Amino acid sequence: MKYHKIPNSTLEVSKICLGTMTFGEQNNEKEAHSQLDFAIEHGINFIDTAEMYPVPPKYDSQGLTERYIGNWLKKTGLRDKIVLATKVAGPRNVPYIRDNMALDWRNIHDAVDASLERLQTDYIDLYQIHWPQRETNCFGQLNYPYKDDNSGVTISDSLEALAELVRAGKIRYVGLSNETPWGVMSFLRLAEKHNLPRVVTIQNPYNLLNRSFEVGLSEISHYEGVELLAYSPLAFGTLSGKYLGGARPDGARCTLFERFSRYFTPQGIAATEAYIEVARKHGLDPAQMALAFVNQRPFVASNIIGATNLSQLDANIASIDLHLNEEVLADLQAVGVQFSNPCP
Numbered sequence: 001m002k003y004h005k006i007p008n009s010t011l012e013v014s015k016i017c018l019g020t021m022t023f024g025e026q027n028n029e030k031e032a033h034s035q036l037d038f039a040i041e042h043g044i045n046f047i048d049t050a051e052m053y054p055v056p057p058k059y060d061s062q063g064l065t066e067r068y069i070g071n072w073l074k075k076t077g078l079r080d081k082i083v084l085a086t087k088v089a090g091p092r093n094v095p096y097i098r099d100n101m102a103l104d105w106r107n108i109h110d111a112v113d114a115s116l117e118r119l120q121t122d123y124i125d126l127y128q129i130h131w132p133q134r135e136t137n138c139f140g141q142l143n144y145p146y147k148d149d150n151s152g153v154t155i156s157d158s159l160e161a162l163a164e165l166v167r168a169g170k171i172r173y174v175g176l177s178n179e180t181p182w183g184v185m186s187f188l189r190l191a192e193k194h195n196l197p198r199v200v201t202i203q204n205p206y207n208l209l210n211r212s213f214e215v216g217l218s219e220i221s222h223y224e225g226v227e228l229l230a231y232s233p234l235a236f237g238t239l240s241g242k243y244l245g246g247a248r249p250d251g252a253r254c255t256l257f258e259r260f261s262r263y264f265t266p267q268g269i270a271a272t273e274a275y276i277e278v279a280r281k282h283g284l285d286p287a288q289m290a291l292a293f294v295n296q297r298p299f300v301a302s303n304i305i306g307a308t309n310l311s312q313l314d315a316n317i318a319s320i321d322l323h324l325n326e327e328v329l330a331d332l333q334a335v336g337v338q339f340s341n342p343c344p
Contacts, residue, residue, distance in 0.1 A: 001043025002320055006301050007225030009173050009200045011125060013083050015295060016320055017046040017229065019306035024064030025054035026253065026308045032068040033075070038310055040078065042317050048203070048229065048304050050087035050130055051115050052094060056257055059096040063118050070120035085126035085229075086115050087177060087203075090133055091151065102153045103133045108161040112170050127165070128175035128203055129158065138178040142344060155186050159196040166197050175201035175229070181216035184226055199226060201301060206230040208239055208275050208290055208332065209263055212344040218299045227301035230294050234305075234316075235263040235343065239290040241276045244269075251308065263343045271339035278331045284322070291319035293332060 023032040053065035279286040307313035
């Protein structure tokens with residue numbers, strides 16, 4: 001395994017992070033614990049979760065992912081060996097988490113306390129805002145007609161709540177997720193102006209089919225040190241090639257849940273076919289090639305992988321040992337020009 005120190009922090013994380021949003025939906029607790037054991041055995045020290053998980057979010061399963069992880073931490077006693085990240089949900093259609101989902105003092109404090117209880121720990125290493133308070137382009141939304149935010153909750157309000165939690169020792173560092181360039185720079189500006197916690201990471205989607213991070217956010221990463229925790233590096237598994245030709249393998253995420261259609265546009269399918277051909281040309285496993293591409297990007301602090309079984313997890317972790325040479329990268333770039341960001 002390779003490790004990376006996140007700028008402006010003391011966090012040293014494995015370049016592969018274990019994503020856990022299947023825990024409680026596609027994976028039961030025994031399977032979740034097996035994945036966690038396997039990940040640790042293979043050098044992963046970074047675990048990412050969220051209060052909203054598992055996904056798809058449901059009333060009767062919300063919080064199960066954190067509970068599974070908490071039970072595993074209690075059983076193994078490995079808390080001090082783990083960099084643990086979770087997230088607070090923002091305003092959206094998930095009222096069963098809290099009546100009011102605003103990212104204000106009360107909701108953020110309530111969310112942290114509930115996560116700490118489920119995770120059976122007294123601190124969180126990286127606490128992330130899962131999506132913005134305001135309505136904006138995220139989760140694949142484009143050409144959005146921006147609306148005024150009438151909630152009365154500002155970025156400063158959220159940062160001040162998080163600052164109090166840092167002072168209390170409940171969280172160590174603050175991160176963002178599903179954010180825009182304007183949002184990240186606003187958090188940085190306000191933190192500097194008011195001596196509030198500086199965000200250290202941003203968790204956004206990034207893969208061969210969705211390279212929108214490179215437009216604006218990668219420059220912020222370069223100059224400000226707010227590096228990417230890349231989620232959906234396999235584009236919901238499409239870049240493995242397992243859905244080509246309309247295939248829907250039994251038990252696969254996009255077979256079970258039709259809501260995951262983001263990467264099945266005509267352009268996305270055509271681009272996926274072209275990327276699979278690059279892998280075949282060079283004798284590479286398509287999934288490992290796609291993961292290795294993300295691993296090698298200079299703005300990526302860690303690549304968040306997910307799996308539903310140990311063989312998938314093993315193959316995904318092994319991508320850390322695959323180095324794509326200039327010839328492969330050139331072929332990938334050529335496909336990226338032909339199919340420019342087909343699934344942002």
